[in-house]
Amino acid sequence: MMLGKWHPCAKRRATLTCREFENEGLASFNDEFAGRHQIDSSCKQNAVAPRIAMKINCNSIASQKRI
Numbered sequence: 513m514m515l516g517k518w519h520p521c522a523k524r525r526a527t528l529t530c531r532e533f534e535n536e537g538l539a540s541f542n543d544e545f546a547g548r549h550q551i552d553s554s555c556k557q558n559a560v561a562p563r564i565a566m567k568i569n570c571n572s573i574a575s576q577k578r579i
Contacts, residue, residue, distance in 0.1 A: 537565030
């Protein structure tokens with residue numbers, strides 16, 4: 513999980529608990545991205561329902577970089 517400097521947990525040294533993670537809005541790659549499958553699997557194993565606030569399409573990012 514990456515956080516901006518302004519985020520309340522940014523200066524924190526302790527790991528987020530599953531419940532704290534579950535309460536954060538996530539910007540995540542779409543369901544086709546391999547990393548997303550790992551996140552979803554870890555969440556399922558820990559009975560965590562991630563709150564996906566935004567899905568990013570990796571194909572659109574790649575095409576924007578070529579411009």
